[in-house]
Amino acid sequence: MELKDKIQKQLLKVKSPSRYIGGEFNSIVKDKSKVDVRFAFCFPDAYDVGMSHIGMKILYSLKNARENWWCERVFAPWPDYEALMRENDIPLYGLESLDPIKEFDFIGFTIQYELCYTNILNMLDLAGLPVPAAERSEDDPIVIAGGPCVCNPEPLCDFIDLFVIGEGEEANLELMELYEQMKKSGEYTKQSFLERAAQIGGIYVPSFYDVSYKEDGRIESVVPNRAGVPEKVTKRIIADFDKVFYPEKFVIPFSEIVHDRSVVEVLRGCIRGCRFCQAGFIYRPFREKRADTILKEAKCLCSSSGYEELSLASLSTSDHYDIEGVLSKMTGYTEGERINLALPSMRIDRFNKELMEQLSKVRKSGLTFAPEAGTARLRDVINKNLTEDEIMSACRTAFEGGYAGVKLYFMLGLPTETDEDIIGIADLAKRIADLYFNMKDRPRGQKLSISISCATFVPKPFTPFQFEPQISVDEINRRQKLLLDCVKGKRYINVSYHNYKISVLEAALAKGDRRQGAVIKRAWELGCKFDGWDELYNFDAWMQAFADTNTDIEFYSHRGSAYDEQMPWEHLDYMVTKEFLIRENKKAHEGIATRNCREGCSGCGVNKAAGKECFAEEKSGALTSPVPAQATAEVPHGEPLANKKPVRVFFEKKGRAVYISHLDLLRAMQRALKRSELPVWYSEGFNPRIYLNFPLALSLGVEGTREPMDFYIVEDISFEEIVSRLNGELPEGLCAVGAAAPVHLNKEIGFAEYTLTYSGSMADVKAAIDSFMAQEKIEVEKRSKKKGMITVDIKPYVEIKGVSEGDSVYVDIRLPAGLELNLNAAIFTDAFAAYCAENNVKAELICAKRTNILCADGSAFE
Ligand code: SF4
Known part of the structure; x- marks a missing residue:
């Protein structure tokens, strides 16, 4: 096979x-x-x-x-x-x-x-x-x-x-x-x-x-x-980030993924230097794309993907030298195209009314900020460079703008952390709540929600905190409990934790050396995989792996290192000098913050190693010179219609597309329609979407030869044009085969016909079908919307239209479909498979295909 x-x-x-x-x-x-x-x-x-x-x-x-x-x-x-x-x-x-x-x-x-x-x-x-x-x-x-x-x-x-x-x-x-x-x-x-x-x-x-x-x-x-x-x-770095290759197309998944949207990388590196953040050091130097490049890449990706959300991604997008310019250019485009704009990594101190208004123009998503530490002292230790006034001001702006909730990220176990800093997290959340309740013009009709999400500090290579130990498991536990106690009784404050047992392993592996290869192999032999997933993580198996290989996890995760210790990664050069990391570590212990790179260089060494001054393009004005506009192909438009006009497209679903679920199909079709730039009608309200309706859903695993799908158009455009433009945008296995004005209503559907392809001999399959249908009753379990699981005798409802032979054996059946009683093909094929197994009949289902949808009077559903 x-x-x-x-x-x-x-x-x-x-x-x-x-x-x-x-x-x-x-x-x-x-x-x-x-x-x-x-x-x-x-x-x-x-x-x-x-x-x-x-x-x-x-x-x-x-x-x-x-x-x-x-x-x-x-x-x-x-x-x-x-x-x-x-x-x-x-x-x-x-x-x-x-x-x-x-x-x-x-x-x-x-x-x-x-x-x-x-x-x-x-x-x-x-x-x-x-x-x-x-x-x-x-x-x-x-x-x-x-x-x-x-x-x-x-x-x-x-x-x-x-x-x-x-x-x-x-x-x-x-x-x-x-x-x-x-x-x-x-x-x-x-x-x-x-x-x-x-x-x-x-x-x-x-x-x-x-x-x-x-x-x-x-x-x-x-x-x-x-x-x-x-x-x-x-390490390798890209010298001219504005000109670096960026894809014009993304592979568009059928199923929902974690970040299901267009993404443009607006900058690489970070100007900030938060002392715990590995990405902030290993991706240095800071490099940006010019606003025109970002807009060009965004337009290209949105039109080739059909996504309705665009994210401007980086370690700290609001630190782009011209973020206001980027956003004003971008929102002009995204608003017209009904695309939601997201800035996933936004600094609190760069959040203001204008930024918020730009971001909420199409759809209002949640607001997330990362103060990381609860007190000003600890924020200086980690070099967050963020004052409480800045946090409060961002929250005030958000509340004034109609938000009734914020999500705040913190870290527990940071170097020098005391109980006061943990209590400080709760106090900060309470002060944000007070601010909200004391505002006369706070959003009405919504409940305040302050979500505190706490990770455990993990010391990482190439950061100023690479020398630090992680606190012990018992201590992490105690500090988590302390924070929970501090917010007890405050229903509007919700605290969630990452699994600290995962963070302990993360620390050990992050600071590991070659000897850990044996531990990883042993853990894998013991069944460990997907260790970042709470539901699959097996801490005990990992501890067993450390024990079996005589490796002490404490040596890696909970041991601090002297400045002169040779770290396992020191034969790799990430361009940031060890001297700088030591300097920053000392400053952390003294509670002294370091200015950000745009305010002044702190001598990390990257510029020397890269042979180029940081921000050279920004300072020379090279990033502001205009990029020649690209001609874009004109999409043909029809006359606007006084009233939206319904369209029914019939499509084929086969091959790899058989494995996409109904919900995935809906998403795939919405994106295809968006890419086609057909003048389709959007639903109204808070989250406008392309209106799409499937009169009779097709089950996962079943092919369809002429499946109906309804939507509206708002311009006068021919059905041939609709089919042709849609077909240019459909994934493998989906193909529009016709379009027309709908003739029948969904409620008129009465039956569906299927061709079931079986392996085995014609004689065996035919005999089995005959004896299967000759039973007094064919009882199956079926889920009913109102009654849950019910037992139904499907015999009176199944009509065998014929059994024929070709490369395989084909069984044609008709089943009731629609609002009254809907039996999908699997109900019949599962019952028949069970019958064949009981009676030792060799007939394996190769494929199920829906061939027709019919009205209750037997006419074709059009
Ligand atoms: S060389 Fe200076 S400006 Fe450049 S990344 Fe390092 S500290 Fe920042």
């Missing part, structure tokens, strides 16, 4: 099967006979998380821009599907080709979070590859990894052939070019490739370095074990 068939056989048994079949709009399928290098881009977490990741979107498009390279997406299968994959010998495969990734040239992981390390091992194993790099053969793919976590890649060195240190846009291409050239010239061996790759800037081949340890367990040295390998590997 082909792998594709094996996969499809299992999909209806799992939650959200569309995550595992590909075929999404804008996904890239190539002819593999014309491809020289195949790359499996693996995200070691669930599809919903990975598909939201901006780096994956960038590198996927960038690699696929080369005609003879093919980059495919791969995600960690959720345990329900993983179990079926293992049971049925389905290896890990690329979503575009459905080919096993073991056949690819590269397997590349992007590592965003320490808690996905076991997923990396699991994915290698599911691919059918040995997990340790040393055990993989010459013919196995090169396994590479990049992303923020590889600033300390040491715990993963046993499993990965090479790491890309820093920004991946250029280094990835150079690696693949080298590989292609070595393969074509016949020079390729894995070892020679790794040796040549190690010469590329930002490439770290861990097997080329030896680590020695002191007696007390600390690192003695990390040194190259061969000539021609750099002593320190310096």
Whole structure:
């Protein structure tokens, strides 16, 4: 059986099967006979998380821009599907080709979070590859990894052939070019490739370095074990961020994902220097795109995606030098297109009335701020540079603007934290509440809600707090309880915590060294995976793994380091000097804040390493010079209609699209209509949406040949034009086959006809159908909206229209459908499958297809 068939056989048994079949709009399928290098881009977490990741979107498009390279997406299968994959010998495969990734040239992981390390091992194993790099053969793919976590890649060195240190846009291409050239010239061996790759800037081949340890367990040295390998590997950065490649299209998932929207990366790096924040240091220097570039990329993505939300993403978007200019240009566009604009990382001190009004123009989303610490003293320690007045002023602006709730992020266990600082979090929330209750013009008819979300401090490499210990588990527990006690009785203050047992492991892995490879492998053998997911995290198994490998977790997570200790990651150069980190750490303990980079340089060293003054473009005015406007194709418009006009489109649903649920279909169609720029009618009210109605929902797993879908148009446009424009925007497996004015009302639907395709012999299937239907009763369990689960005898309602033979055996049936009694095909096929199993009849359902929808009088539903 082909792998594709094996996969499809299992999909209806799992939650959200569309995550595992590909075929999404804008996904890239190539002819593999014309491809020289195949790359499996693996995200070691669930599809919903990975598909939201901006780096994956960038590198996927960038690699696929080369005609003879093919980059495919791969995600960690959720345990329900993983179990079926293992049971049925389905290896890990690329979503575009459905080919096993073991056949690819590269397997590349992007590592965003320490808690996905076991997923990396699991994915290698599911691919059918040995997990340790040393055990993989010459013919196995090169396994590479990049992303923020590889600033300390040491715990993963046993499993990965090479790491890309820093920004991946250029280094990835150079690696693949080298590989292609070595393969074509016949020079390729894995070892020679790794040796040549190690010469590329930002490439770290861990097997080329030896680590020695002191007696007390600390690192003695990390040194190259061969000539021609750099002593320190310096991270890669993109010099001209305004011109860096950015995708024109995103793959549009069928199912809902964590961040389901268009995203433009407006800047990289951060001017702030919060001392706990790893991203703020490893992504230095600060670089911005000009406002025109941001607008151009946003327009392009919104029109190619059909998304109704656009996010301006970065570590601190409101720090863009021209954020007001960006927003005024952007809202002019988003308002007209009914697109909601989101600024996910906004500083409280940059929040003002104008910003809020710009953001609430289409839809009002919640407001989230991150004071991180409850007292001014601790905010100075962490270099948050935020006063209480600024926090109160932002909240006042929000309340005046009609918001009745704010979400505030804090961290517990920060260096130097005392009980006073924890009580300070509660006091701050109470003062915000007082502010609200004392405002005469506060929003009426809404309940105040102040949500406090508390993470546990995790010391991270390349930050001034890399030297700090994490507080003990008991102490974290005590501090969490203290905060809860402080807000007791305040119903409008809600406190939530991240699981601190996850943070303890995160700290250990973040500060880990090569010896932790054994712990990670043992934890994976003990069944650990998806460790960042509360419901799947198994703290006890991890503790067992540390014990089994004689590794002390306290040594990594709860031990502070002296300034002169050699850290496991010091052979990597992230351009921020250790001297600067020490200086900042000392200032933290003295409670002294550091000004932000725009106010003045504090000498972190990045400018020297990068050979370029920070903010050079901003200061020279280069970012403000206009970008020539691009001509955009005119979309044909019809005459505006006095009244909206109903349209019924009939469409086909087959192939990979069979695995998308009704809700996913609704979303896919709304986005296709948005991309088509057809003059469709939007619902009115707070959240305007494209109005769309499906007269008879089609069940997951069932094909449809002529499915109706209704909407309205507001301009006079022909039905042919509607079909043609819609078809230009539909994903694989969906196709409009006609459009007309609706003739019948939904309530006139009386029946639906299906063709069921079975394996087995005609004689067996026919005999089984006859004897099945000859039973006195055919009782099935059915969910009723009003009565819950009920037992129904379906025999009187099933009409067998015929059994015929072709490549397989086809059973045509008619079932009641519509408002009165609706029986979907699965009710019949499940009952018949059970009957066949009981009677040892070999008849396996291959496919169910809805062929007709009929009115109660038997005429076609039009
Ligand atoms: S070199 Fe100066 S301005 Fe540039 S990132 Fe470092 S501290 Fe900031």
